[in-house]
Amino acid sequence: xxxxxxxxxxxxxxxxxxxxxxxxxxxxxxxxxxxxxxxxxxxxxxxxxxxxxxxxxxxxxxxxxxxxxxxxxxxxxxxxxxxxxxxxxxxxxxxxxxxxxxxxxxxxxxxxxxxxxxxxxxxxxxxxxxxxxxxxxxxxxxxxxxxxxxxxxxxxxxxxxxxxxxxxxxxxxxxxxxxxxxxxxxxxxxxxxxxxxxxxxxxxxxxxxxxxxxxxxxxxxxxxxxxxxxxxxxxxxxxxxxxxxxxxxxxxxxxxxxxxxxxxxxxxxxxxxxxxxxxxx
Amino acid sequence: xxxxxxxxxxxxxxxxxxxxxxxxxxxxxxxxxxxxxxxxxxxxxxxxxxxxxxxxxxxxxxxxxxxxxxxxxxxxxxxxxxxxxxxxxxxxxxxxxxxxxxxxxxxxxxxxxxxxxxxxxxxxxxxxxxxxxxxxxxxxxxxxxxxxxxxxxxxxxxxxxxxxxxxxxxxxxxxxxxxxxxxxxxxxxxxxxxxxxxxxxxxxxxxxxxxxxxxxxxxxxxxxxxxxxxxxxxxxxxxxxxxxxxxxxxxxxxxxxxxxxxxxxxxxxxxxxxxxxxxxxxxxxxxxxxxxxxxxxxxxxxxxxxxxxxxxxxxxxxxxxxxxxxxxxxxxxxxxxxxxxxxxxxxxxxxxxxxxxxxxxxxxxxxxxxxxxxxxxxxxxxxx
Numbered sequence: 001x002x003x004x005x006x007x008x009x010x011x012x013x014x015x016x017x018x019x020x021x022x023x024x025x026x027x028x029x030x031x032x033x034x035x036x037x038x039x040x041x042x043x044x045x046x047x048x049x050x051x052x053x054x055x056x057x058x059x060x061x062x063x064x065x066x067x068x069x070x071x072x073x074x075x076x077x078x079x080x081x082x083x084x085x086x087x088x089x090x091x092x093x094x095x096x097x098x099x100x101x102x103x104x105x106x107x108x109x110x111x112x113x114x115x116x117x118x119x120x121x122x123x124x125x126x127x128x129x130x131x132x133x134x135x136x137x138x139x140x141x142x143x144x145x146x147x148x149x150x151x152x153x154x155x156x157x158x159x160x161x162x163x164x165x166x167x168x169x170x171x172x173x174x175x176x177x178x179x180x181x182x183x184x185x186x187x188x189x190x191x192x193x194x195x196x197x198x199x200x201x202x203x204x205x206x207x208x209x210x211x212x213x214x215x216x217x218x219x220x221x222x223x224x225x226x227x228x229x230x231x232x233x234x235x236x237x238x239x240x241x242x243x244x245x246x247x248x249x250x251x252x253x254x255x256x257x258x259x260x261x262x263x264x265x266x267x268x269x270x271x272x273x274x275x276x277x278x279x280x281x
Numbered sequence: 282x283x284x285x286x287x288x289x290x291x292x293x294x295x296x297x298x299x300x301x302x303x304x305x306x307x308x309x310x311x312x313x314x315x316x317x318x319x320x321x322x323x324x325x326x327x328x329x330x331x332x333x334x335x336x337x338x339x340x341x342x343x344x345x346x347x348x349x350x351x352x353x354x355x356x357x358x359x360x361x362x363x364x365x366x367x368x369x370x371x372x373x374x375x376x377x378x379x380x381x382x383x384x385x386x387x388x389x390x391x392x393x394x395x396x397x398x399x400x401x402x403x404x405x406x407x408x409x410x411x412x413x414x415x416x417x418x419x420x421x422x423x424x425x426x427x428x429x430x431x432x433x434x435x436x437x438x439x440x441x442x443x444x445x446x447x448x449x450x451x452x453x454x455x456x457x458x459x460x461x462x463x464x465x466x467x468x469x470x471x472x473x474x475x476x477x478x479x480x481x482x483x484x485x486x487x488x489x490x491x492x493x494x495x496x497x498x499x500x501x502x503x504x505x506x507x508x509x510x511x512x513x514x515x516x517x518x519x520x521x522x523x524x525x526x527x528x529x530x531x532x533x534x535x536x537x538x539x540x541x542x543x544x545x546x547x548x549x550x551x552x553x554x555x556x557x558x559x560x561x562x563x564x565x566x567x568x569x570x571x572x573x574x575x576x577x578x579x580x581x582x583x584x585x586x587x588x589x590x591x592x593x594x595x596x597x598x599x600x601x602x603x604x605x606x607x608x609x610x611x612x613x614x615x616x617x618x619x620x621x622x623x624x625x626x627x628x629x630x631x632x633x634x635x636x637x638x639x640x641x642x643x644x645x646x647x648x649x650x651x652x653x654x655x656x657x658x659x660x661x662x663x664x665x
Contacts, residue, residue, distance in 0.1 A: 012515070015526060045511045050355075061515055061527065066508040068358065069517035071381050074351045077315075077343060081352035084339050085313055085359025086508050110344040268334045277287070277337040279312065 010034035010044070012064050019058055021129075023209075023217030025176035025202030026056055029123050030063075032179055033094070036186035047090050050079040052104060055129040055204075056096035056122075063094075073103030076111045079118050084279075087261060090119075090190060097124040098136040101157055105137070112166035112195045114260040119189045119196045122159060125204035133207030140243045144211040158240035163197040164253045170196035171236065171253035176203065177224035178249060185251060194259050201247060212243070284308050284477035287336045296469040298436035298462040299324035302392055303332065304469070305440025306364055308477050311390070312338040313363035315352035317345055320404045321460040322368040322394035329366075346371040350378035354387045358516070360507040362444060362482075364390035368460075369398050372411055373418070380419030382453035383541060385516050386495070386503060388482070390443045392456045394463040395622075397647035407460035408647030409571055410623035415455050416600050422538055424545035426552060427455040427600040429570040433467045439597065445480035446552070450544055451502050457599065459622065461572040461650060485512075496523040501544035545601055554598035555606065559585075563592030565663045566610055567618045568631055570596040572650055577620050580656035589664055599627065607634035614638065616663035620656045622647050639663065 011034065020026050037047060044065050051060035053072035060067040066089075070078045075093045083091045093100075100108055100122050111118065127145055128134040135145040135152055138159065142151045163171045170192040172185040182200060189196035203209055203220035214220050224247065231239075232250040239248040258266075268276040288307035296304070303325050306314070314333065316326035326340065333340045339356075343349040346367055353363035367375060372393045382389055395411050397403025411418075415427045426446050428439045436458060443454040485492055485504035494514040497503050503523075506512040515525040520537055522528040528537075545552070558581075560566055569577040574595040584591045594610070596603065607630075610617075617635060619628040620643035628642040643659045645651050 044513065045509060048508045061517060065513050066358075067513075067515045068355075069515070069519065070354075071351060071377055071518055074347060074378070077348035077352045078355040080341070080343075080348070081313065081315060081355025081357075081363070082359045082508060083355075084341065084352075085356035085361040085363075089359070089509050106344050107348055110348075264339075272334055275335050277335055279337050279339050 006038060007031055007034040010037055010064055012062055015062055018062055020055060021206045023203060023205040026123050028176040028179065029200050029202060030059055032183040033186055035183045036190060040187050040190045042090050042190060046088060048082060050075045050091060050093050052095040052099035054096040054099045056094065057099060059094040073099055076104060076107040080111060080116055083116060083118055093118060093120045097122055097138040098128045101137045109166045112163055112168045115167055115169060115194045115257045117194055117259045117261060121198045123200050123202045125202045125208060127204050127208040129204050129207055133211060140241055142243045159199045160239050160252050161236040164236045167257060168197045168253060169194035169255050169257050172251040173199040174249050175201040175224040175228060175247060177221050194257055282479050282481050284474040284479050285310050286474040289474040290471050291473050292471060294469045295466055296433050297464050297466045298433040298458055300328050301433040301436040301469045302440050303328040304471060305437040307332060307336060309441040309444035310479055311362045311364050311444060313353065313356035313361035314340045315343045315349040316366045317343055317349050317371060319368045319371045321396055321463050322366045325366040325392060346374035350375035353389045354382055357387050357389050358508055364392060366392040368394045369396045369402060376418040379453050380421060381518050383423045384518050386451040388447040388451050389453050390447055390456060391453055395457060395459040403648050406648045407572060408622045409459055409573060410647055412599060412626045415457055424542045425455065425600050426452055427457050428597055429457045429599050430462055431571050431574045432462060433465065433469045436462060437469050441477060448480040448482055459572050493523040494525045495521060497540060501540050549601040550605060552598055552601055553603040555603055556595040558593040560592035560594055562590055564590045564615045565618055565660055566592040566594050566614050567660060568594045569620055570599055573620050573622055576650045576653050577656050579653035580660060583657045584660050591660055602630045604634045607631055611635045611638040616641055618643060618659050618663050620651055
């Protein structure tokens with residue numbers, strides 16, 4: 001007897017096997033994402049996934065929805081144009097920490113400031129996987145990367161704090177150990193109007209775990225289990241990540257702000273009256 | 282199909298080239314513009330910002346030119362006609378997304394109101410020094426379409442043409458203005474909507490489960506879908522197959538690049554748009570484009586007044602370069618004279634096609650237009 005995999009219809013099965021390494025966490029996040037879409041009730045034909053470049057940048061190509069694999073760092077501005085042109089689409093940006101916060105950092109802060117109605121999912125594996133394990137803006141202090149062979153002396157970003165400061169209306173962080181909570185956070189983010197942000201701490205055993213003596217992916221799961229502290233509503237300024245110490249996870253922000261598009265339409269209607277012509281699809 | 286009357290300001294106007302460009306975009310049914318302020322192109326987006334809310338358009342001032350140049354791609358895949366507008370350093374920042382639009386066959390328009398460079402250069406003063414960057418500025422091999430208006434009227438006309446070519450060939454089309462045509466004010470006549478031809482988007486009508494987003498029609502250009510129609514298509518800047526899936530093989534690369542370049546190269550004659558004046562029987566032909574063509578015209582008249590047979594060939598479409606015309610003329614004329622507001626860019630193309638016929642460059646580092654006497658002097662020497 002064959003049993004249908006509930007996730008299968010959300011994936012491009014004709015593209016399997018995927019390119020991710022054994023033990024990589026990205027596939028786990030995609031599994032959670034597919035289940036979150038399923039539970040959200042958002043029709044697949046109303047969902048678009050936009051990715052930048054890198055290991056997580058390949059997610060768009062595996063999702064069986066309208067999907068866009070764009071340029072390095074620029075998934076958010078592509079998604080901005082897509083969402084403004086097609087406001088009936090739910091637009092999800094799915095990318096990695098290097099793509100979204102190094103080369104793409106400027107776009108993240110402005111999309112959050114504008115409160116564009118989109119969901120950004122960041123798989124934060126603390127490194128550039130596709131290019132061989134270099135330092136990213138989220139690599140913890142002391143961590144070894146191929147471009148920080150003696151360890152990292154830069155201060156990393158605290159992503160939930162950054163997202164909240166810039167105006168995101170929904171901010172959550174989980175690890176790939178917390179699949180149930182992650183799925184729920186993704187679903188909440190998908191259904192939240194405005195700029196929602198989910199950070200997923202995810203293992204890269206091949207290029208980060210090995211260099212930093214974390215062990216294999218199972219060992220990394222064990223560290224997520226022991227280090228994680230669930231603190232819903234925690235102050236985002238207090239959730240930065242180090243090499244050791246706690247990984248504070250939970251839903252940190254859930255608030256209301258007028259979205260870019262609602263603000264634009266209400267503003268022009270007020271200022272221009274009958275002269276305002278709303279954009280049509 | 283004809284233009285949507287909502288965006289067409291039919292009548293005679295007194296516009297600068299930047300404003301005329303904006304009106305051309307509106308007439309061409311552009312309804313999404315993303316831009317970032319930069320002199321001397323800013324007046325285009327200022328007028329867009331004022332006009333768009335009244336015609337159902339969306340203008341967004343992005344955080345930089347990288348964002349602007351890919352936001353338009355997002356809007357195109359959401360169903361809009363879209364463009365971005367920039368100058369000098371902004372054009373440099375947009376190069377990656379010109380390549381992205383080439384690779385993903387995203388029809389869109391880039392307006393570049395050229396100023397002096399390199400770097401910050403001469404922000405308020407003219408140059409035509411981005412002509413080779415327009416051709417080769419993004420990495421990788423590709424073919425591109427670029428037009429060069431020489432008046433506010435042509436800023437209007439060629440912006441419409443740029444949108445039409447973008448849709449026909451599914452490529453980014455570059456409108457290579459310069460500070461002079463951008464800021465000079467002249468009469469601009471906008472026709473009635475029914476007199477403006479619009480090339481419609483090549484929407485697919487394939488059944489949902491049979492659509493191949495990058496399978497070409499007979500003219501090498503694929504039909505397009507937009508997000509939300511149920512096709513659940515994929516697009517990528519990676520080398521890809523007809524499904525849009527990554528295909529990073531030697532044969533896949535050869536096949537895709539072959540088609541992306543052939544769809545322009547094999548239509549180079551159809552894409553040729555030049556204005557010839559007394560070229561037949563000319564001893565010397567002056568080849569020019571953009572604002573320099575108007576200065577060159579003065580020099581040509583000076584020589585003709587002395588009884589010399591001087592022809593003029595003005596390029597309205599610069600890329601693809603009209604090789605066939607130059608190769609043919611090279612067998613008939615004594616020399617070509619090529620004035621341009623740069624240190625010698627398009628002259629290289631003329632040399633490449635002249636097959637040994639003499640080619641005289643009349644360079645200018647930019648900041649103002651040529652003195653017609655300098656061009657006249659070059660023509661006189663070429664006639665010897």
